[in-house]
Amino acid sequence: LCKCDTKRKVLYYLNVMASNTLVGEIQESFLSCPICLQTFTKPKALSCLHSFCEDCIRDYIVSRYENLGHFPCPVCRQIIYVPQNGISGFPDNYFIKSLQNTVESSGGEISAKELSGSYGRNSITELTSVLQPGKERVVFTNHKDARLLIQFGHFGVGQQGLVHVSGLTISKVTDDIVIADCSLNKVLVYSLRGEFRCEFVCDCSIRDVTLTRAGTVLVSISRAGSNNIREYGLDGRLIGSFGSFYKYDNPFGITVTRQNKIIVTSLQQNNVQFFTERKQPSFKFGSRGSGLNHFLLPYYVCTNSKNNVIVSDSGNHRVKIHKNDGTILLTIGNQGSENGELFYPMGVCVDEHDNIYVADANNFRVQMFSPEGDFITCPVSNTYEFGMDVKPTNIGIHHEKLVVAMRVLNYLTKVRTFYSIDF
Structure with missing residues (x-):
């Protein structure tokens, strides 16, 4: 993170929690390594968004998974792949380092002068549609404060409870929001106003979710041992299982094209897999690496009106x-x-103009890009203001409504719907 942006986030936290007791709570709960329970030393960020001391995560891997090339995160158990240059290849978490330095330099006492200034409110950028020669697109017009319409969802394991939202999609027919929870292995349906519709539990490890043109639910499944896709009715009735050829590939993201073809991303093989409209394997592309034709943890996928495939690498x-x-x-x-710029991008989606929205998780924001990849604005920013370390992980857009799922550590906080575009 750049120093000025990191310092602004740090000062925001200290502004909210500027007392000896609360600064101590920050030190204990936010600046302590989950492995050694001590203050972070060289904090490294994993792709699951958890951080650990460099030496702690190295010892953890060497003692249990040294020759595998991957390991389960000590906190959330998500499979993490070791960079080619080893543990040092995991990115430094400069935000934690800067927060730690600021707390230590304050001596536990934060002065009013140190906390003065503007900390930037959550903001939504209002856009307007204009017709340019040969094409229609969305352009930046002016900037306003956030317009949070609704928030829904609560942490829990009972009915309507959520723990870890790993998938999110919006029906273009019914306007309903469909959510997959990979901790509870259940699918939940809400209206765009946040009203609970229904839910059903799957007897498998689900990841992402999408909808077919017929309105059935497709979920990517991991560790099933037989298939990597299942199809359900909204009543929870299992319609079919598919993808046995890729059953060991640790699938994650899933989407359906306009031609009703299915696309799935693989975290194990670091590739993108296509299925025919009959749900038979078609072809795949990509492999592990950092080149133009490579991926490293391709989590989410969507398509635009031209059937181009958009992947969060x-x-x-x-x-x-x-x-x-x-x-x-x-x-x-x-x-x-x-x-x-991005720091562990997660969910991706496109609007009706093919503008691209990215859940820029470790930068605490959602970014918007043109179809050509040019930066337009951050429709949602400073998500840490919703709570300690709250990050956007999944997004969907339907007309002017931007739906963002956010979580802190490995727990869901809320699903929030913003009014983001004014046509």
Whole structure:
């Protein structure tokens, strides 16, 4: 993170929690390594968004998973792949380091002068649609405070309870929001106003969710041992299982094209897999690496009106756009916190103008890019103001409503709907 942006986030936290007791709570709960329970030393950020001391995570891997090349996160158990240059290849968490330095330099007492200034409210950028010669697109007009319409969802394991929202999609027919919870292995349906519709539990480890043109639910499933896709009715009735050829590939993101073809991302193989409209394996592209034709943890996927494939290449801190035959068109972003830069991007979606929205998780914001990959604005920013370390992980957009799922550590906080676009 750039120093000025990090310092602003740090001072915001201290402004909210400026007392000896609360600064101590920050030190204990936010600046302590989950492994050694001591103050972070060289904090490293994993792709699951958890952080650990460099030496702690190295010892953890060497003692249990040294020759595997991957390991389960000690907190959330998500499979993490070791960078080619080893543990040092995991990115430094400069936000934690800066917060730690600021708390230590304050001596536990934060002065009013140190906390004075503007900390930037959550903001939504209002856009307007204009017709340019030859094409219609959305352009930046002016900037306003956030317009949070609703928030819904609560942490819990009972009915309507959520723990870890791993998938989110919006029906273009019914306007309903469909959510997948990978901790509870259940699918929940809400209206766009946040009204609970229904839910059902799956007897498998689900990841992402999407809808077919017929309105059935497709979920990507992991560790099933037989298939990597299941199809359900909204009543929870299992319609079918597919993808046995890729059953060991640790699938995650899933989407359906306009031709009713299914696309699934694989965290194990670091590739993108296509299925025919009959749900038979078609082809795949990509492999592990950092080149133009490679991926490193491709979490989420969506398509635009041209059937181009948009993938959040999380481990490489970028978003990639491919033709539907796998040919690379362009990449967006690199690691950083400036406008247009990304730090572990997660969910991706497009609007009716093919503008691209990215849940820039470790930068606490959602970024918006043009179809050509040019940065437009951050429709949602400073998500840490919703709570300690709250990050956007999943997004969907339907007309002017931007739906964002946020979580802190491995727990859901809320699903929030913003009014983001004014036509």
